[in-house]
Amino acid sequence: MKDTRKTPFQNLRFIMLLLIFIVTTNGFAQARSIVNFDNDWKFIQENVIGAEKTAFDDSAWRLLNVPHDWSIEGAYDRNNPTSRGGGYLPAGIGWYRKTFKLDDTDANKIITIEFDGIMANSDVWINGKHLGKRPNGYISLNYNLTPFLKFGKNATNVIAVKADNTIQPASRWYTGAGIYRHVRLVTVNPTHFKHWGTFITTPVVTANKGVVNIKSDIENKGATGTYRMQVDIIDNKGKIVKSTESEKNIKANTSETFTQELEVKNPKLWDIEDPNLYTAVTKLYLGKVLIDNQTITFGIKNAEFRADTGFWLNDKNYKIKGVCLHHDGGAVGSAVPLGVWKERFKKLKEVGVNGIRTSHNAVAPEFLDLCDQMGFVVMAETFDTWTSAKNHGENGYNLYFSEWWRQDTRDIIMKDRNHPSIVIYSIGNEIHDDLSYPEGYKLYKSQEDLVKEYDPTRPVTMGLFRPANSKVYLNGFAAQMEVVGQNYRENELIAAHEANPTWKVLGTENTHVLVQWLALRDKPYMSGQFLWTGYDYLGEADWPETTNNQGLFDRAGNWKKQALQRDSWWSEEPVVHIVRKSDNAGAGDWVADWTPSDLDTYDSAVVNVFSNCDDVELFLNEKSLGVKTKPEDDSPREWNVTFHEGTLKAVGKNNGKIVAEEAFATAGKPSKIVLTKSISKLANNREDVSFITATVVDDKGNRCANADDLIQFSISETGEIIGVDNGNIISHEPYKASERRAYKGRAIAIVRATKNEGEISIKAKVNGLADGDTTIEIISEK
Structure with a gap:
């Protein structure tokens, strides 16, 4: 759509x-001067003694621009200390150094440096003077450089940054490593x-x-x-x-x-x-x-949560149809160009998503800028853990919470509070600390009070975990919350509200199943839900898997079965989507094609059609297989089909008029590569990207869904490939490469411009097939 x-x-x-x-x-x-400070950093991925000193020789170090995530550049290894949570990618220490000069005219001004994020346990020095240490890698940092700076054309300043990710496992998901967000130098009077x-x-x-x-x-x-x-x-x-x-x-x-x-x-x-x-x-x-x-x-807006009718925005009642998102961008790791988020947000909009939960940490400023611009309401979350550890992230923020939560909470709220997209704060996700009342409530309340000190205009919640077990619905804890948020177990939240009708309630984390959608659809007081998750994310997976695959979309942006179904529930436009069981007689996974892996053994297909249309008629090779009306409970319409090669088509009708249709044809032998692009014009900056999708097709243009050929990408000198992917959660291929095996017949390359004019030429090659090619126009910065 x-x-x-x-x-x-x-x-x-x-x-x-x-x-x-x-x-x-x-x-x-x-x-006031704000200077982009991203370019020309020296980097080395090892522990170096004395690298903070001005006179240190970094001539052998690698020259690069930030944002930079060195972990995503590494190889998958089951023995990497990041383990399950960090996605088996490398950990360690990375150093960055940058040399710069300042004009004499700035000698009487105040000069600060702003980091949007350093992962993690960062130390920063200017001209050998230590400015500070910060454990939390998601926090934006601001250091005053003024007392230690040198001015004039013959004076040189050196800023040094150490990012230490050696203490593992430090997270239940992939964090990345290094100066992975933007940097600015700010000069004021x-x-x-x-x-x-x-x-x-x-x-x-x-x-x-x-x-x-x-x-x-x-x-x-x-x-x-x-x-x-x-x-x-x-x-x-x-x-x-x-x-x-x-x-x-x-x-x-x-x-x-x-x-x-x-x-x-x-x-x-x-x-x-x-x-x-x-x-x-x-x-x-x-x-x-x-x-x-x-x-x-x-933005000028009024948002509120009501106990009886849920979420209201400017006196209009909305259901928050949300997703949870982690901060990685798949093949680019945690150093995510804004263009990646634009592409992801666009697809989420197509499914009907209108809300985003920042799981479970502060996000980059431009992420929230984009939410503001595109009309997503946001639940901004601060922490995944307080003092108690969680499995597979035992050496995470729980080690630093007691010392740092006040400073970190203050900085998160002050940085983000002007974004109109934010409608609620969450100060915890499935917290394992004692939540008894009143003693266990004090830590929650102290965080809520601190949030209110810096932003009294928005409510505060948290993602409660198994509240029936922790007794927070009975011991007084939930009764004190402004909005009661619960992860999963929707029936418990429904029962809690109906026993306490003055409670405002929100699903803070939910799965994709039908019964959970109905809990939102049919209960007026349910403010919304945030699905786990919008996109597959790196980490939180058991080897050989490297990726948590509960997203609506995979890492490469391919629609998954749950996205197709969600589209039928949340979209305001008529939709029809066909899926079938991949193996004979209803076995295997749901796939969206009509090309079985083995034509000889596949004769009985279980077919589902996800649609919001009144009637759906299914055809196989133009022969009708029957019409099914829309179930009241929004469940899919199912057919048992004797497989024949050809074309399977679903037609959706409203009031007897065709309003949507979809068809799949059985693919023949692979013949060529077809390239498509998400954006046809790029400016020469690090934020603009285009997703180039290479699809293996037969001579009629049908996707060969079982193709797993190695696709080799090449690009002209006017552009660069910054990542390749295919969405396969058990692939251990490198992301910083120019080739990738096809998965379900597809692979992607993410590209950006390196010149100010001309065009970018991209080609894809598979041995034995006709090459694919496309071009992107380079446009001037506006």
């Missing part, structure tokens, strides 16, 4: 162009907006009026004086819809908070169906001199 709504990226690009114009015409660049110090809320939201409250914390390490703060609210068309300003006298070496309230008439509300965004441009002046500036994207 295709989403025909206007893309949010068109409006986003327009806003960014406008902001660039504002910056250059109002002297913003003189007030002595008087400036505090880091994450601006908080935007919308306390009043109606169709006629949106009240926008902006609180900005100012730190003054400069001169005493009367400072003026100006705010412009810009809509998604680039129009300034409201402005205001106020003044405060701020003494040197103190902090002050500006609070401004603006009323936007007839606001364009942010919601799932039309995720309208506004931008607040805040400027701080001393007299007529611009001192600092910020641009923050936000």
